[in-house]
Amino acid sequence: MATDIATGWTECEPVENKGKLAVFGALESVRKRLPFPLLGIDSDNDSEFINAHLLRYCEAERITFTRCRAYRKNDQAHVEQKNYTQVRRIVGYDRLKGEQALRQLGTIYGLLRLYTNGWLPAMKRLSKKRKGSKVSKRYEVPGTPLRRSIESGVMSEEARHEFDALLRAHGPMRLKRQLDTEIEKLWGLPVGRQVPVAVSS
Numbered sequence: 001m002a003t004d005i006a007t008g009w010t011e012c013e014p015v016e017n018k019g020k021l022a023v024f025g026a027l028e029s030v031r032k033r034l035p036f037p038l039l040g041i042d043s044d045n046d047s048e049f050i051n052a053h054l055l056r057y058c059e060a061e062r063i064t065f066t067r068c069r070a071y072r073k074n075d076q077a078h079v080e081q082k083n084y085t086q087v088r089r090i091v092g093y094d095r096l097k098g099e100q101a102l103r104q105l106g107t108i109y110g111l112l113r114l115y116t117n118g119w120l121p122a123m124k125r126l127s128k129k130r131k132g133s134k135v136s137k138r139y140e141v142p143g144t145p146l147r148r149s150i151e152s153g154v155m156s157e158e159a160r161h162e163f164d165a166l167l168r169a170h171g172p173m174r175l176k177r178q179l180d181t182e183i184e185k186l187w188g189l190p191v192g193r194q195v196p197v198a199v200s201s
Contacts (some may be wrong), residue, residue, distance in 0.1 A: 001087060002030045003079045007152065008124070009034070009117055009145040010082050012109040014102050020051045027054075033113070035149055035159035040064035086116060090179075091186065104186045111170075111179050117145040118163065119172040 003010045011033055013026040031038045041058065043049035045067055058065040090112065096105065121142035128137050146163060149155040170178070 001079060001083055002027075002034075003082045004034075004036075004145075007036075007145045007148040007154070008122055009036075009149060010086055011113060012086060014105040014109060016102055018046070020053050023049065024053060024057065035156065035163060036154040038063060040066065042066045042068065044068055045070055086112060090183065096186075096189075098189070101186065101189050104182065104189065108179065108182045108186060111175055111182060114163075114166055114170055115172065115175045115179060118167045119175065120144060121147075 001010065001012045011030045013030050015022045015026045027041075041049075041063060043065075050067060055065060057063075091105065091108065096102070121144050123139040123142045126138045126140050128135065130136075143151075146155075146167075150160060
């Protein structure tokens with residue numbers, strides 16, 4: 001899974017294994033789908049990210065590459081939150097096994113991309129103040145990742161028109177019904193639980 005902190009835009013990509021080549025391929029797929037340029041990657045400390053292959057790629061493409069601090073999970077709070085709402089709540093905690101499960105998970109993530117980025121508004125915290133035992137928080141007006149991407153000016157017109165066309169073809173209720181149907185298909189597959197995991201960056 002990849003999450004843009006500024007807009008909340010989230011992309012999920014299933015991978016067959018956690019090898020660096022599989023993860024690198026997933027990262028390239030995510031980058032092609034992003035409606036704005038990929039300027040930087042902040043990953044966790046797993047070897048599928050911290051390797052010379054990905055470092056060379058980032059240097060060649062002029063992408064800033066940083067990582068979280070070891071044993072500090074809160075450094076990845078934004079993506080961990082999305083990992084729960086976008087992956088765990090949808091397909092659970094089990095790993096799946098088999099090519100058919102991998103394809104089905106890809107179908108689910110494709111629908112989820114439209115549903116969450118185009119139709120689901122979310123709040124972003126502007127500030128947090130503590131006065132004694134009282135904590136007060138201020139939030140901006142709820143907005144979808146699509147809206148934030150447009151208002152910030154990072155989304156190209158071509159990407160906007162392309163995504164708008166997809167949203168017009170799939171209303172929120174229709175998308176939700178499709179998602180439920182595809183999730184039922186996933187859990188109905190005659191395979192063991194063991195494979196696709198979400199890419200985190």
